[in-house]
Amino acid sequence: xxxxxxxxxxxxxxxxxxxxxxxxxxxxxxxxxxxxxxxxxxxxxxxxxxxxxxxxxxxxxxxxxxxxxxxxxxxxxxxxxxxxxxxxxxxxxxxxxxxxxxxxxxxxxxxxxxxxxxxxxxxxxxxxxxxxxxxxxxxxxxxxxxxxxxxxxxxxxxxxxxxxxxxxxxxxxxxxxxxxxxxxxxxxxxxxxxxxxxxxxxxxxxxxxxxxxxxxxxxxxxxxxxxxxxxxxxxxxxxxxxxxxxxxxxxxxxxxxxxxxxxxxxxxxxxxxxxxxxxxxxxxxxxxxxxxxxxxxxxxxxxxxxxxxxxxxxxxxxxxxxxxxxxxxxxxxxxxxxxxxxxxxxxxxxxxxxxxxxxxxxxxxxxxxxxxxxxxxxxxxxxxxxxxxxxxxxxxxxxxxxxxxxxxxxxxxxxxxxxxxxxxxxxxxxxxxxxxxxxxxxxxxxxxxxxxxxxxxxxxxxxxxxxxxxxxxxxxxxxxxxxxxxxxxxxxxxxxxxxxxxxxxxxxxxxxxxxxxxxxxxxxxxxxxxxxxxxxxxxxxxxxxxxxxxxxxxxxx
Amino acid sequence: xxxxxxxxxxxxxxxxxxxxxxxxxxxxxxxxxxxxxxxxxxxxxxxxxxxxxxxxxxxxxxxxxxxxxxxxxxxxxxxxxxxxxxxxxxxxxxxxxxxxxxxxxxxxxxxxxxxxxxxxxxxxxxxxxxxxxxxxxxxxxxxxxxxxxxxxxxxxxxxxxxxxxxxxxxxxxxxxxxxxxxxxxxxxxxxxxxxxxxxxxxxxxxxxxxxxxxxxxxxxxxxxxxxxxxxxxxxxxxxxxxxxxxx
Numbered sequence: 127x128x129x130x131x132x133x134x135x136x137x138x139x140x141x142x143x144x145x146x147x148x149x150x151x152x153x154x155x156x157x158x159x160x161x162x163x164x165x166x167x168x169x170x171x172x173x174x175x176x177x178x179x180x181x182x183x184x185x186x187x188x189x190x191x192x193x194x195x196x197x198x199x200x201x202x203x204x205x206x207x208x209x210x211x212x213x214x215x216x217x218x219x220x221x222x223x224x225x226x227x228x229x230x231x232x233x234x235x236x237x238x239x240x241x242x243x244x245x246x247x248x249x250x251x252x253x254x255x256x257x258x259x260x261x262x263x264x265x266x267x268x269x270x271x272x273x274x275x276x277x278x279x280x281x282x283x284x285x286x287x288x289x290x291x292x293x294x295x296x297x298x299x300x301x302x303x304x305x306x307x308x309x310x311x312x313x314x315x316x317x318x319x320x321x322x323x324x325x326x327x328x329x330x331x332x333x334x335x336x337x338x339x340x341x342x343x344x345x346x347x348x349x350x351x352x353x354x355x356x357x358x359x360x361x362x363x364x365x366x367x368x369x370x371x372x373x374x375x376x377x378x379x380x381x382x383x384x385x386x387x388x389x390x391x392x393x394x395x396x397x398x399x400x401x402x403x404x405x406x407x408x409x410x411x412x413x414x415x416x417x418x419x420x421x422x423x424x425x426x427x428x429x430x431x432x433x434x435x436x437x438x439x440x441x442x443x444x445x446x447x448x449x450x451x452x453x454x455x456x457x458x459x460x461x462x463x464x465x466x467x468x469x470x471x472x473x474x475x476x477x478x479x480x481x482x483x484x485x486x487x488x489x490x491x492x493x494x495x496x497x498x499x500x501x502x503x504x505x506x507x508x509x510x511x512x513x514x515x516x517x518x519x520x521x522x523x524x525x526x527x528x529x530x531x532x533x534x535x536x537x538x539x540x541x542x543x544x545x546x547x548x549x550x551x552x553x554x555x556x557x558x559x560x561x562x563x564x565x566x567x568x569x570x571x572x573x574x575x576x577x578x579x580x581x582x583x584x585x586x587x588x589x590x591x592x593x594x595x596x597x598x599x600x601x602x603x604x605x606x607x608x609x610x611x612x613x614x615x616x617x618x619x620x621x622x623x624x625x626x627x628x629x630x631x632x633x634x635x636x637x638x639x640x641x642x643x644x645x646x647x648x649x650x651x652x653x654x655x656x657x658x659x660x661x662x663x664x665x666x667x668x669x670x671x672x673x674x675x676x677x678x679x680x681x682x683x
Numbered sequence: 684x685x686x687x688x689x690x691x692x693x694x695x696x697x698x699x700x701x702x703x704x705x706x707x708x709x710x711x712x713x714x715x716x717x718x719x720x721x722x723x724x725x726x727x728x729x730x731x732x733x734x735x736x737x738x739x740x741x742x743x744x745x746x747x748x749x750x751x752x753x754x755x756x757x758x759x760x761x762x763x764x765x766x767x768x769x770x771x772x773x774x775x776x777x778x779x780x781x782x783x784x785x786x787x788x789x790x791x792x793x794x795x796x797x798x799x800x801x802x803x804x805x806x807x808x809x810x811x812x813x814x815x816x817x818x819x820x821x822x823x824x825x826x827x828x829x830x831x832x833x834x835x836x837x838x839x840x841x842x843x844x845x846x847x848x849x850x851x852x853x854x855x856x857x858x859x860x861x862x863x864x865x866x867x868x869x870x871x872x873x874x875x876x877x878x879x880x881x882x883x884x885x886x887x888x889x890x891x892x893x894x895x896x897x898x899x900x901x902x903x904x905x906x907x908x909x910x911x912x913x914x915x916x917x918x919x920x921x922x923x924x925x926x927x928x929x930x
């Protein structure tokens with residue numbers, strides 16, 4: 127992978143696509159035939175056979191389709207069910223629409239083969255929990271079924287059914303368009319503009335078949351930025367095939383997986399690489415090619431991952447903001463592993479919940495997601511070259527619930543960055559429902575962020591920091607919410623303020639606001655550029671001019 | 684189970700709920716689509732769409748999965764609830780932007796659901812064991828003869844001090860509910876209508892209207908396309924890992 131250009135980023139993704147889609151084709155081919163669907167639509171049931179056959183005759187004329195009557199025995203009573211013949215999903219959808227439009231109540235009887243209706247009605251498919259013995263007639267009240275007319279009491283609503291057909295499979299597609307502006311409080315330290323505008327587009331397509339037991343999900347993403355050529359980039363967030371078994375799932379392809387419980391920093395979340403150029407909150411991630419097997423058992427959920435290759439972290443370019451003073455060779459990293467970015471990494475996570483406790487344990491062995499940034503001279507220019515060590519990380523994420531309090535812990539012990547070290551986040555969240563006599567919820571979050579390496583923790587800004595936040599959710603029509611957080615360093619004066627707020631403008635437009643303030647850090651002019659690399663109190667010095675306000679208008683199509 | 688008018692108010696109240704529960708039981712699993720129409724006091728309306736899947740669990744309360752379709756900014760969000768008879772229910776929320784599954788405190792179910800007048804508590808069918816019951820009186824609602832039964836949560840997580848149910852004597856269907864706040868004044872009223880019989884056994888409502896008696900806002904719920912016997916299983920369709928792929 128050579129120089130840093132948007133085309134290059136996209137071609138990296140394309141390489142992953144090729145790798146994954148090869149696997150996909152192989153898998154899909156081996157997965158065999160799809161069982162035929164043959165469901166029926168039922169238009170009510172009658173105690174009197176005559177009433178049923180009259181109703182069936184009427185419906186046959188109305189729909190110009192054969193409508194049949196079958197006896198069904200339930201609770202010792204024989205009823206005459208009026209129903210269609212077995213229908214394929216398209217016919218089913220058509221008949222349901224017509225029935226709804228005509229105001230005729232109906233429900234669907236599911237079958238997985240085209241067995242006669244009587245057999246199915248007596249013992250519906252598929253066999254699951256055993257039926258309990260027939261009920262006794264209640265002592266109070268009339269017999270269960272009295273009406274000689276179809277057993278609906280009032281006219282249906284007449285609404286048109288536009289829900290996806292459950293039989294066969296689901297198709298869903300969605301476009302998310304984002305129009306974003308970032309306005310910085312000051313011009314950048316390197317003369318970067320105060321204003322940055324960008325457009326992003328994400329498309330998500332889901333195609334399921336075999337009752338969604340098998341599916342393909344595709345989510346490409348692209349952003350075009352006015353100022354930073356590195357931020358003009360694309361990624362295949364997802365392209366994976368899923369197979370769902372009775373108590374297991376298999377996913378193969380590029381996906382996104384989240385681990386963790388704390389709010390301010392996601393310390394154990396390691397499966398995906400951070401798309402840092404998107405947002406410094408580290409919550410945007412690059413698609414990670416993988417094969418993931420999930421087992422669901424009485425003793426918990428076990429996820430086993432083979433991570434097929436490594437993605438390099440993205441960084442802002444020289445015209446971008448919120449960056450270090452040196453150019454980062456983010457497409458030309460060095461690796462501790464001889465296999466470089468093609469190393470296959472492994473991860474395993476077990477999680478379980480027991481009463482008020484929830485716990486996850488994990489182990490990751492492979493190339494680190496955080497690089498070391500190593501200064502070197504290239505043609506007289508100081509540049510930073512990312513170096514990715516191989517690490518072993520064993521960690522925990524856990525929560526305990528007590529009333530409206532949640533106590534949280536996530537942390538790990540990790541080797542590969544010097545000596546094995548411990549890092550964790552610990553904290554609480556408390557949600558108050560209906561605060562100040564309103565319908566709003568207010569959540570309070572407090573966390574302590576700790577890294578044993580202290581000042582030598584070069585891959586994180588949070589080594590001994592306290593974080594406090596408040597989350598307000600108005601629960602109004604517009605879904606208005608705001609999250610205000612402050613993280614402050616316990617040893618130096620630096621602190622970081624973040625505000626995120628959003629509200630819906632219409633059903634498909636949303637306005638989101640984001641503000642970041644970096645304060646209390648040392649003044650750049652009191653040291654040399656190299657000094658900022660080695661003196662921990664200067665860790666955030668380069669960000670002090672980068673306070674910004676971001677507005678984003680989102681359209682969901 | 685029989686319902687005998689000679690019983691004490693407490694045992695008669697419980698018997699009415701037990702009979703209603705018995706009649707709603709053995710459905711095994713279901714899926715239903717909902718349209719939720721939110722109205723302000725002056726009639727401004729906005730709409731949401733969601734789907735609910737439910738699974739009966741032998742000897743435990745139901746498992747419920749709610750998938751949100753619109754408004755578009757919350758599309759793909761899903762809520763999973765594992766009901767329990769003798770301990771607090773478990774609830775998880777799946778946030779699609781982060782692919783994050785977040786377990787949430789039971790307390791959260793008493794807040795407004797999707798900005799509507801319903802709370803999640805109002806929509807779920809909690810275990811019988813979690814309430815104390817009292818038969819208040821009999822009353823005719825329109826032409827429907829009803830038992831009027833009060834229910835008080837024995838957990839700390841309910842948003843109400845008590846709920847009063849009107850349940851018809853013929854089929855044991857809830858016709859009306861009034862919810863009382865801490866000052867014991869009526870906060871909301873739910874009217875349930877358009878019942879239809881499904882699978883020759885289960886009366887299900889197709890229309891609910893919840894009115895806030897203070898703000899006069901209301902939320903209408905249209906339940907449509909009930910489907911039964913989908914063959915859901917706890918592991919495949921209602922596990923915490925299945926929440927990540929809920930559609």
